[in-house]
Amino acid sequence: MIIGRRLFALVRFPLLAVGLLVLALFPAVAxxxxxxxxxxxxxxxxxxxxxxxxxxxxxxxxxxxxxxxxxxxxxxxxxxxxxxxxxxxxxxxxxxxxxxxxxxxxxxxxxxxxxxxxxxxxxxxxxxxxxxxxxxxxxxxxxxxxxxxxxxxxxxxxxxxxxxxxxxxxxxxxxxxxxxxxxxxxxxxxxxxxxxxxxxxxxxxxxxxxxxxxxxxxxxxxxxxxxxxxxxxxxxxxxxxxxxxxxxxxxxxxxxxxxxxxxxxxxxxxxxxxxxxxxxxxxxxxxxxxxxxxxxxxxxxxxxxxTYNANGTFPTINMTTAGPPQVGTLNPYVRQEAETIAWASGVETERSSEGGMNVGWIENGDWIKVKGAAFGAGAASFTARVASATSGGRIEVRLDNVNGPLVGTCAVPGTGGWQTWTTVSCSVNRPTGTHDLYLRFAGGTGFLLNVNWWQFSGVA
CATH class of the missing domain: 2.115.10.20 (Glycosyl hydrolase domain; family 43)
Incomplete structure (x- = not known):
């Protein structure tokens, strides 16, 4: 499947060097x-x-x-x-x-x-x-x-x-x-x-x-x-x-x-x-x-x-799947790059025509996890910068788990190109407090859409 995506990249982005494409795909446990x-x-x-x-x-x-x-x-x-x-x-x-x-x-x-x-x-x-x-x-x-x-x-x-x-x-x-x-x-x-x-x-x-x-x-x-x-x-x-x-x-x-x-x-x-x-x-x-x-x-x-021992020596450190605790929280009310990720399944990244990187190669069921988003008193809407050379798809906004509560769904239209960007918004069900945020992608077959950035707006 990875090799197939690599070959498809030559068709999808004929003017970009293959070295700019980040082409690996890993399913994951949430x-x-x-x-x-x-x-x-x-x-x-x-x-x-x-x-x-x-x-x-x-x-x-x-x-x-x-x-x-x-x-x-x-x-x-x-x-x-x-x-x-x-x-x-x-x-x-x-x-x-x-x-x-x-x-x-x-x-x-x-x-x-x-x-x-x-x-x-x-x-x-x-x-x-x-x-x-x-x-x-x-x-x-x-x-x-x-x-x-x-x-x-x-x-x-x-x-x-x-x-x-x-x-x-x-x-x-x-x-x-x-x-x-x-x-x-x-x-x-x-x-x-x-x-x-x-x-x-x-x-x-x-x-x-x-x-x-x-x-x-x-x-x-x-x-x-x-x-x-x-x-x-x-x-x-x-x-x-x-x-x-x-x-x-x-x-x-x-x-x-x-x-x-x-x-x-x-x-x-x-x-x-x-x-x-x-x-x-x-x-x-x-x-x-x-x-x-x-x-x-x-x-x-x-x-x-x-934590160092009291005398400055190292403790024994073992490999874990959990990793370190989060330092603070993430602010969902400022623009966040889509390639800011705690864990991902199915997606890849590539150089964006708007600068920096974007998330792409998205298929039905792929998702991104962002850890510890602090919604505070509540969010009213979700906005994302998106592109699609096909008929697009949907971004499902979920909390705490990839199959967790669905608080909003944003429809993404075809835009005429994988780097032809537009901005879409949708209302969300006023999530409050701090949650792990999951952006789950849905739609038809094949590649659906790209995402460059996203941002929530608060309750007025």
Missing amino acids: KADNPIIQTIYTADPAPLVVNGRVYLYTGHDEDGSTFFTMREWRVWSSADMVNWTDDGSPLNLASFAWADANAWAGHVVARNGQFYWYVPVRQRSTGAMAIGVAVSSSPTGPFRDALGRPLVANGEIDPAVFIDDNGQAYLYWGNPNLWFVRLNPDMISFSGGPTQIPLTTAGFGTRTGDPNRPTLYEEGPWVYKRNGLYYLVFAARCCSEFIAYSTAPGPTGPWTFRGTIMPTQGSSFTNHPGVIDFNGGSYFFYHNGALPGGGGFTRSVAVERF
Whole structure:
């Protein structure tokens, strides 16, 4: 079914590059909130907090991959840790003229009003892996190659950047080794040469059965500072990997191994950590193979909320399908992008002619869940920006469950094109209080309609 939709895309959008189309389809159980993205396979999470919002940078595993087939990076964002907006793909392999494959695990850092995205790619000239850097003035891009060449190139992968309190920035990367350089203030050059961090068993634990890899360190370093202590979280001992960590009194060590954070779990043989604090909570990002068709080459990003132990150590964090609690509520009385989703079934996203992304590829019975919509004293009407190249369909507005109370139905007409937009409105049965909102789509056979945004109006 996914392949059928991919082929149909060439007819439906002949002028759009296939790389702009997000073409995966996953049925889902309504209660789950992990993995947090269901419209495509995602991997290698790199979260960043900017102005009260979490921006999540990921890789994109192509449908049906039997290797790490990845051609672009993606951005998602959330203000409440449960409803995630698809901000599209502002960076891909074509952004680097000197690269030809392997859009693998990257990391974004903010400095001086700019955003720097460090990514590993395969060099066209040598076939070896290298680290490039792209830059943008916005966390959602577009990003451009900052150098026109690699920043560092020693065949190893998985960059991560940490900026210390004194302003010194460090780039870490490596598999099978672990390296760092001291970045200059411009964030696209460095002082001195790459330095290899000694992988001692005291620093990174003991691996048995592999004389070439005596420690547990494998890949995916994530470095940060908390309460004066430096943390290095990493993917440990392939395969299957788990997540472990070490701490140090300084950004370059000496490191002391502290143990396991997330044991080997899930159906992906790799894992990749990302750790942030946001609105008073601590969050641990990772990936697994939990979606239908998922596995080691078709992964999905998930997140858990956790609390550090009193002495600053990590608790054991297990993968869940529930995910973290919502931070606050969602305001349904302001324009909400249709691609802001807590969970979805059947739908996909694509680049919109009106800017940003829209939800499309909608068939009868597909639905979107938005968590924790605060209706307050009550809503009177529902408005949506829609398009349809067929005869359209209906948007059923339901509460708390995909088959929950029906509070309104909006008819969507044919508009003459999938990107020919119009606005429709309908009355709703005055929902009050806070509810999970379900937009369930109904109609005939085939593709029905696209949705760009929606908004409720309150009772006068």
